[in-house]
Amino acid sequence: MGFTETETPDTRAWVLHPDIKSDRDRREAHGALEEALSLALALPGLEVLGGTVVPLPKPHPGMLFGSGKIEELKQQLERDEIELVLIDGPVTPVQQRNLEKAWGVKLLDRTGLILEIFSDRAATREGVLQVEMAALSYQRTRLVRAWTHLERQRGGLGFVGGPGETQIEADRRAIDEQLVRLRRQLEKVVKTRELHRKARAKVPFPIVALVGYTNAGKSTLFNRLTGAEVMAKDMLFATLDPTMRAVKLSSGPEVILSDTVGFISDLPTELVAAFRATLEEVLAADIIVHVRDISHSESEEQAKDVRDILASLGITDETPQIELWNKIDNVDPDEAEALQLRASRQDDTFVASAITGQGLDAFLEDVATKLAEGIREERLLLSYEDGRKRAWLFEKGLVSEEKQTEDGYDLLVRWSPTDAAKFDSL
Structure with missing residues (x-):
């Protein structure tokens, strides 16, 4: 394509x-x-x-x-x-x-x-549409190249363009029309995805999103934890569209694990905009796992790029984050020992290898603990005018019991800080 x-x-x-x-x-x-x-x-x-x-x-x-x-x-x-x-x-x-x-x-x-x-990587309908839109926008800025052999001259009275100008304008109009068509198709796809997400929201499974710099080992980790045959190669951008699977944690609840496209420095702005929806699952996550290739010489710079993109997406401190220092099997023993010590002194940081499985048990236990700690019961009083907020709570499956009073709804909810923050922003 x-x-x-x-x-x-x-x-x-x-x-x-x-x-x-x-x-x-x-x-x-x-x-x-x-x-x-x-x-x-x-x-x-x-x-x-x-x-x-x-x-x-x-x-x-x-x-x-x-x-x-x-x-x-x-x-x-x-x-x-x-x-x-x-x-x-x-x-x-x-x-x-x-x-x-x-x-x-x-x-x-x-x-x-x-x-x-x-x-080459786009697999879902949404991913394909996003790529086509980004490619057309990119092509639109470069139309001058295709017509350098034609004169760009004005007509006698300035009302009629020369052949080059006419052709470029025609091409631009064709691209603009195609972009409008693609946006409409994308809106339909996104609405369908929202329906799927709403259906999933009724199943009270927390979402754990894997994020990280491209080639950090997210897909390999995803495969190990889910057994899924997600494309996992030692190449950049091996995963483009989010892949989601339900996983039962041995020491905790069932969760939905989401594998996302890898981040990269200096991603052109038109691509950031085009692929923002690809990372929307991260916004719905209860826990974000930042997978790092700790063996890479620029691991710190890569980590900063990832944090910057998360911040630009609107990820706040409300959502718990865990750093998983992956590929420890690629590091020499002395350095690995020093990294283990460093990680042990930092909150929510684990050293692991998605290839060998080293360190994953401790990491998964922490995920389960965080999910259990994050859930709390709270009583809410909503007026009858707050029907939209009440509907959202039921849609998310957060209401344990409800009573009607003279003033409105008396609700008992079980929710995470992420859910509470989203509710406050409604």
């Missing part, structure tokens, strides 16, 4: 990470290149030969790189017979056109690459 021709099995690709010195917020270059290479490897049909960090004082508006660097890279790309260049960062339509012409290759920027991966 992708919108570029990256499906050819033997497409030879090279990754470039521009290390822009004028960007004070830039990431450590070699770690960023490593992640970009992992992104490239996550897309089927590519033979990724390697990558280069390109130091850059500041981006060149027309070509991104300076003329000397462009010539140097051209020789290398020709020598290695590269067909596709993946640039780890934003590339304007003009820069893309000029670089493709200079190098004689196809080019994808970071947004285009992530869209291709999302396109």
Whole structure:
């Protein structure tokens, strides 16, 4: 379903990470290149030969790189017979056109690459619609590329555009019409999903959501805990759509476990907006488990990215969170021991391996304890005008008993702090 021709099995690709010195917020270059290479490897049909960090004082508006660097890279790309260049960062339509012409290759920027991966991974109807909308929005900004061979000239009186302008406007209108159609379809899908969620809300199972940086091991953990055959590969974005399964905790209640799409730094804003619904299950969670690849050299930076995205979604301290430091089996014994000690001194932090099962029992016991601690009984008095709030409580299956009084409803509810906070916001 992708919108570029990256499906050819033997497409030879090279990754470039521009290390822009004028960007004070830039990431450590070699770690960023490593992640970009992992992104490239996550897309089927590519033979990724390697990558280069390109130091850059500041981006060149027309070509991104300076003329000397462009010539140097051209020789290398020709020598290695590269067909596709993946640039780890934003590339304007003009820069893309000029670089493709200079190098004689196809080019994808970071947004285009992530869209291709999302396109390949989307499994549910909602995920497919979200990808299509994001891809169309991205294409709309780059229409100038397709029509550079046509003149953009005004008609004699300025009422009629030249052929290029007419074609671009026609294409934009077609894309806008398609976006409207997709939004309507997505609204229907989201309504259907809301109905499913309401039906699930009547079953008083708490939701435990697994979140984390992409490739942190969430799907492997999900598979171990549920026995589900969810795609779990050592590649970025192995899971796109949330997968949910009911799991009986050995020392506690039955819960719904939710596996979500992996987060990533510098996710383009149009993709954050398009995939926000993919993370909506997290907003309904009673406990959020932040799975970290503790063996990764940038684990702390990745964890910050995840926390920032959770905060942007509106996750508050009301929802209990647990940090699970995964992949301890990838760490040498001395460091593993130090990590164990560090975790033991922090609240709600566990060291584990989803591959070997190490540390998972203690983690699951804590989940059960938190769920038991969080549930409390409370009596509420609602006026007859508060019918919507009363309906919400019954919909969630939180009402233990109800009496009618002269002033309204006298309710006994059993709920978690998350439910109480949601009720207060109604």
